[in-house]
Amino acid sequence: xxxxxxxxxxxxxxxxxxxxxxxxxxxxxxxxxxxxxxxxxxxxxxxxxxxxxxxxxxxxxxxxxxxxxxxxxxxxxxxxxxxxxxxxxxxxxxxxxxxxxxxxxxxxxxxxxxxxxxxxxxxxxxxxxxxxxxxxxxxxxxxxxxxxxxxxxxxxxxxxxxxxxxxxxxxxxxxxxxxxxxxxxxxxxxxxxxxxxxxxxxxxxxxxxxxxxxxxxxxxxxxxxxxxxxxxxxxxxxxxxxxxxxxxxxxxxxxxxxx
Amino acid sequence: xxxxxxxxxxxxxxxxxxxxxxxxxxxxxxxxxxxxxxxxxxxxxxxxxxxxxxxxxxxxxxxxxxxxxxxxxxxxxxxxxxxxxxxxxxxxxxxxxxxxxxxxxxxxxxxxxxxxxxxxxxxxxxxxxxxxxxxxxxxxxxxxxxxxxxxxxxxxxxxxxxxxxxxxxxxxxxxxxxxxxxxxxxxxxxxxxxxxxxxxxxxxxxxxxxxxxxxxxxxxxxxxxxxxxxxxxxxxxxxxxxxxxxxxxxxxxxxxxxx
Numbered sequence: 001x002x003x004x005x006x007x008x009x010x011x012x013x014x015x016x017x018x019x020x021x022x023x024x025x026x027x028x029x030x031x032x033x034x035x036x037x038x039x040x041x042x043x044x045x046x047x048x049x050x051x052x053x054x055x056x057x058x059x060x061x062x063x064x065x066x067x068x069x070x071x072x073x074x075x076x077x078x079x080x081x082x083x084x085x086x087x088x089x090x091x092x093x094x095x096x097x098x099x100x101x102x103x104x105x106x107x108x109x110x111x112x113x114x115x116x117x118x119x120x121x122x123x124x125x126x127x128x129x130x131x132x133x134x135x136x137x138x139x140x141x142x143x144x145x146x147x148x149x150x151x152x153x154x155x156x157x158x159x160x161x162x163x164x165x166x167x168x169x170x171x172x173x174x175x176x177x178x179x180x181x182x183x184x185x186x187x188x189x190x191x192x193x194x195x196x197x198x199x200x201x202x203x204x205x206x207x208x209x210x211x212x213x214x215x216x217x218x219x220x221x222x223x224x225x226x227x228x229x230x231x232x233x234x235x236x237x238x239x240x241x242x243x244x245x246x247x248x249x250x251x252x253x254x255x256x257x258x259x
Numbered sequence: 260x261x262x263x264x265x266x267x268x269x270x271x272x273x274x275x276x277x278x279x280x281x282x283x284x285x286x287x288x289x290x291x292x293x294x295x296x297x298x299x300x301x302x303x304x305x306x307x308x309x310x311x312x313x314x315x316x317x318x319x320x321x322x323x324x325x326x327x328x329x330x331x332x333x334x335x336x337x338x339x340x341x342x343x344x345x346x347x348x349x350x351x352x353x354x355x356x357x358x359x360x361x362x363x364x365x366x367x368x369x370x371x372x373x374x375x376x377x378x379x380x381x382x383x384x385x386x387x388x389x390x391x392x393x394x395x396x397x398x399x400x401x402x403x404x405x406x407x408x409x410x411x412x413x414x415x416x417x418x419x420x421x422x423x424x425x426x427x428x429x430x431x432x433x434x435x436x437x438x439x440x441x442x443x444x445x446x447x448x449x450x451x452x453x454x455x456x457x458x459x460x461x462x463x464x465x466x467x468x469x470x471x472x473x474x475x476x477x478x479x480x481x482x483x484x485x486x487x488x489x490x491x492x493x494x495x496x497x498x499x500x501x502x503x504x505x506x507x508x509x510x511x512x513x514x515x516x517x518x
Contacts, residue, residue, distance in 0.1 A: 133474070136474070136479065137461070138457060138464070138483045141483055141486065141487055141490075142457065142486065145487075180503070181498075183501075185498070188494055188498070191454075191497070192493060195457055195493070198401065199486075201397055202396070202398060205397070206465050207465070214396075215392070215395075216392070223397065224397045227397040227401065228400055228404075231400075231401055231404055234447060234450060234454070235444075239443060241443075
């Protein structure tokens with residue numbers, strides 16, 4: 001009860017410190033980031049449904065491939081992006097709830113990435129008369145590195161920031177030391193996911209449109225727009241994470257060992 | 260003299276605080292980053308000289324194009340990368356010298372980027388029987404955004420951290436507030452440069468090799484290796500910048516108003 005009171009008090013104090021300009025800036029960047037996170041997924045959905053006839057599983061390989069861009073953007077960009085943003089959006093919940101939501105969002109992106117990965121492997125392996133080789137392109141190599149980093153981040157984060165809470169006092173120094181490393185590698189993983197997406201989009205648009213890409217057909221512009229919304233996200237998420245003012249109550253909770 | 264003595268003393272104190280492990284880690288990551296910065300440029304040079312017959316200007320358009328990847332990697336990756344790393348490498352110079360070197364390295368990357376940009380415009384515009392359109396691809400759009408951010412960072416950095424030194428006291432609070440923003444956008448610009456490079460490499464390798472790319476010919480592997488060295492740089496530079504221990508003497512110099 002006493003602890004809660006202190007939190008409420010600090011909360012009130014801190015909110016009062018924020019000027020009108022800070023609130024405006026905070027609202028604008030968080031809203032813009034949310035719009036871009038959902039917008040890039042919506043544009044990808046529009047692209048594959050309108051220009052590539054939607055989805056299927058095995059009965060139509062080209063439609064099965066369509067699952068790949070949509071699920072990868074959903075997992076690596078939309079879910080992961082919101083999972084990162086949560087630490088800035090949830091300004092009035094207890095940190096443990098934010099951490100659990102952060103884990104849930106990242107956990108949701110795992111099936112997306114897994115099914116998106118299987119979809120492209122299937123379309124390569126089942127292609128007739130001849131299977132398409134896997135893992136030859138720069139895009140696939142970047143994708144593999146991104147998935148590896150994502151998996152390491154998830155496992156390390158899960159054990160360090162949730163499981164180790166069982167012996168809270170003894171591990172608080174270790175967990176506090178790990179926070180900036182986890183945060184920095186999280187941002188790097190997000191940036192690599194964007195690099196993987198833009199190389200994938202480039203590959204796909206050249207394979208589909210060939211030389212006509214240079215005449216800027218509608219589909220080319222849509223694909224470029226997806227890529228640019230991802231680039232805008234890279235700039236915006238980088239900016240939001242850097243702004244210490246947007247990081248709510250971290251100093252209070254580090255003190256109370258609630259990392 | 261007194262100030263110098265204080266610096267030497269703080270320097271000595273801080274070095275003593277670093278354990279053997281920190282020194283080993285610091286040396287390893289800085290050496291590895293330097294090797295990757297030079298290695299990615301060397302690989303790019305090897306690629307265009309060995310597989311695409313080197314350089315020319317206007318008398319041979321395909322050779323003129325070769326200037327584009329080499330100069331862009333030199334400007335946006337090698338020079339910019341070392342310019343960022345300087346703040347970690349120069350652990351015993353006065354901060355003003357580091358800032359001047361940071362400016363010089365970034366200034367050196369300007370002619371590289373400018374000539375690299377002109378080289379690709381020329382090869383597009385002078386192509387016969389028909390000119391190739393400019394700025395249609397996702398790669399070109401990402402490149403334009405990167406150049407824009409780079410230019411803004413350079414101008415803002417130059418005026419804020421060098422020109423405003425003329426009224427040191429009056430502008431110190433403003434300059435101190437700008438440091439994290441400049442640093443964060445600097446890292447983002449570097450990441451976008453890497454995104455521009457990997458999309459460019461993907462474009463070029465598909466236009467050159469076509470379907471044979473999937474059989475992993477030598478050239479494909481070389482291009483992927485260039486891309487992967489850039490991805491490794493993204494991870495490493497992200498890690499180095501995040502490690503506060505590697506940021507030398509910042510607290511001493513913020514106090515002495517030498518920002």
